[in-house]
Amino acid sequence: MISTAADEKTKARGRPREFDMDAALDKALRVFSERGYHAASITELTDAMELASGSVYKAFKDKRGIFLAAFDRYRKVRRDLLDARMAKAGTGREKIRAVLTSYAISSYGESGKRGCLVVGSANELAILDAEAAARVAAAFHANERLILDLLRLGQSDGSISSNIDVETTARALLCLTKGMRIVGKTGRTEEDMAAVAEAAMKLLD
Numbered sequence: 001m002i003s004t005a006a007d008e009k010t011k012a013r014g015r016p017r018e019f020d021m022d023a024a025l026d027k028a029l030r031v032f033s034e035r036g037y038h039a040a041s042i043t044e045l046t047d048a049m050e051l052a053s054g055s056v057y058k059a060f061k062d063k064r065g066i067f068l069a070a071f072d073r074y075r076k077v078r079r080d081l082l083d084a085r086m087a088k089a090g091t092g093r094e095k096i097r098a099v100l101t102s103y104a105i106s107s108y109g110e111s112g113k114r115g116c117l118v119v120g121s122a123n124e125l126a127i128l129d130a131e132a133a134a135r136v137a138a139a140f141h142a143n144e145r146l147i148l149d150l151l152r153l154g155q156s157d158g159s160i161s162s163n164i165d166v167e168t169t170a171r172a173l174l175c176l177t178k179g180m181r182i183v184g185k186t187g188r189t190e191e192d193m194a195a196v197a198e199a200a201m202k203l204l205d
Helices: 005-014 021-035 042-049 053-060 063-087 092-106 109-114 117-124 130-157 166-186 190-204
Strands: none
Touching (some): 021 042, 021 063, 021 117, 042 053, 053 063, 063 130, 092 130, 092 190, 117 130, 117 166, 130 166, 166 190
16 A cells, blocks of 8 residues: 555654654753853754754754753753762761762862853753743752751761751751852862862761
């Protein structure tokens, strides 16, 4: 039987995307991290993602769509890496150390100069875009909640002083870790950021 033109169009629409979504978003992340949202052009993004503009527009609609998808991808990748580090730690105190070490590692060298997409988005988009603002707020809240839960775990297992105010300390560590990513953009050394993480551990005593 001969297929009609309509049949061919239906088949084309039903075909799966012929690119790796995660790999494409990882490449877009580098552009957004290095250039920021407003400075990144759709041409730069499509070139970095190694995709035709038609494929990009079909999958994401526009630059904002790419950014929001990349933002979600960034948070997942970062959390997976953090979970892997924390899984190797026993006590609540050591899990906090794993969190601080993860931020220290991300705050020097090439990754340090690229900075944090969450922090950058808070500066660049949160005021102007309600959906982006909600994502940033959720990311900050999740980070603070994680630290708070680890502090409470540390108090329950005896590795963290029972005298500290866990809510205030969690907020302080949130500010400190996000600040590490900002300072890291100025070109700090591994030793610099490791020393910051070690100093932060003194808040648990």
